[in-house]
Amino acid sequence: MAKITHSLLLRNGRVIDPANGLDETADVLIVDGHIAAVQPSIELQAHETLDVSGQIVVPGLIDMHVHFREPGQEYKEDFESGSKAAAAGGFTTVATMPNTKPVVDNAYLVEAMVDRAAEVGLINIKIIGALTKGQKGEQLAEMAEMSAAGAVAFSDDGHFVDNAKIFLNALDYLKPLGKLAICHEEETMLVKGGSMNESLNSTRLGLKGRPSIAEDIAIARDCLLADYAETRVHFAHVSSARAVDIIRETKSRGVKVSAECTPQHLTLTDDLVNPSDATTKINPPLRTQADCDALLEGLLDGTIDCLVTDHSPHAIYEKEFPYDQAPSGFPGLETSLAVMLTELVSKGRMPLNKLIEKMTIAPAKVFGLEAGTLSVGAKADVTVFDPNLEWIVEPEKFMSKAKFSPFAGRTLKGRVTHTICGGKLIFKL
């Protein structure tokens, strides 16, 4: 046996590891970057010991949908600030979307980003490549090359692939690569110029709507194409109730589609939209309480496989553009877990174990990652949070460069206290 160079013992936490059906008070022993043991009362003098009694120990959280803005838009976020934000939010693995400048649509850029991720090295950053060249929806991107260079999935996130033939080609082409297409589902012409959900609120405010039917149509088309191509499709940030029904029905027929949703679409509605403040602007838009409820139901019954943040940082001055001209999205890494704990778990609407599953092993399964569990021998990505710690969201204190949030000023209950990645303590409250 190799000589042990470092050991870390987490004592007395409530350990929740949905992959192993584990939920009990136990110690977690980490030796040289791997989980060495998870059991009550480990009798061992580790190099380092943390007493985490009263806290919850879970596998490092996984977020397969972030925008770290490299290359080209480092003023919004970069791998370093994004990694710090992730660590502060309890995430040890993220996947970056390719809608950068330039678009990550070739192997050179994928390699450069993989190298950059290693260089920053705080957390595991996976690279998602573009589905089509320049994300223009016209020609297939070199997905085999990108896959070989380390891309974990492919997406034209931010854009719907309008051309059904190109999209079908992409699905066919991806099949032998065994990698997923992640799809932003809003039919382009139906949302053109729109900046909020179409509703009585958009009528009142005079803002052009992005109707949920645009999402429903797009998801319906791609469910049919997934079935036709006999391959998998993953739906990004689902936000519409009807879309949840369509995905549920498609899954019930055995078609291999999967889906994700975000804390914001689960807990915020378009009642929050104020045209003088574009903080709430996001695509797809915040919708109605009925949509929030349907998303939760879908998340609980397995229609929606996993949770993501869609962490979309921008410069504050950009979010001060008029609502219709401001860029879409807001940061989510540092609020995601706490929002879910506060708004859904504490209110008894979602079991804690289910939430942890949706943020760890579930996304790992969808994307075929070796992560999301505390199994002995697994890489020691571990998150510890205090479920009772109350805090106020103060975006100016975010690690992310994007210091704004639709949750600003809210009191949330539950906060990450320690994040461990590869056995290394990378965040401590």
Add this chain to the structure above:
Amino acid sequence: MQGNVSIAGRDVIQIADFDADQIRLILNTAVELKAVLKRSIKKLPSLRGKAIVNLFFEPSTRTRSSFELAGKYLGADVISLNASTSSVVKGESIRDTLLTIESMAVDAMIIRHKSEGVPQFAAKVVKPVIINAGDGCHAHPSQALLDLLTIHQLKAPLDQINQLKIAIIGDILHSRVARSDIEIFKKFGADIHIAAPPTLLPRFADGSITVHDHVEDAIRDADVVIVLRLQLERMQAGLIPSEDEYSRFFGLDAQRLKLAKPDALVMHPGPQNNGLEISFDVNYSEQSAIRTQVNNGLAVRMALLLLTLSGEKVVL
């Protein structure tokens, strides 16, 4: 009634921010100011020493001139900036533009922008009184006030507005005038009917308003018919097939107007497309209140400036 009512120091962003008493105050003040406008020497000293900037990010002739003269007739110094030709096109942010103008010791900014929410943003960022002169498809409060004043003067006093049927016809979907009019008429209990091709109506509408497929049903027995301007770009957007077809099915001509009450008022926020949404003869008929609207617009804007900047009610 007007004892403690005041809008001194208030921003004027949207009708919803004002209660019925405050609206009465504005209208009564406007009525008194109309008398001043009839004098040979119109200028009042009320706002002498006050500085007002018209900040128009979207081109406008009527509203801008109306606010400009309103300020000048009250003795204020007024300048108009056409922001679409200023440093804004060089990339200056709205915040910078606002702060720059604020630094020049101005007392009020009159703002028009093609995007919804900009005047409200300004109200958060700078201290001077902000008056919304139209933001995107959202609101045009001074237009709603002048429309209500016109109806109040020519049709029914404010406490009887609730006995009126008011028809609004045309491009409701893109109209800030329609939104603000509907808000103010609802506040006074009018029976509101709207009609337009369904492509120019919001899909989600307030249940208290009656929506008609046929313009005739909206106009029938109406006391007031408000015709909205049809922007010609609606055709390129595929919302209507042609001007001719729109005019034939939704334009207000003398024959359709006969469906309304015999003394019904015809109103239009201007500028009119003669022969398109309104026929030439209706535009210039005795029932047309369009010129009165323009005059009332000036008086209402004077009232807004006077009440927000000096807090004075009437200064004759």
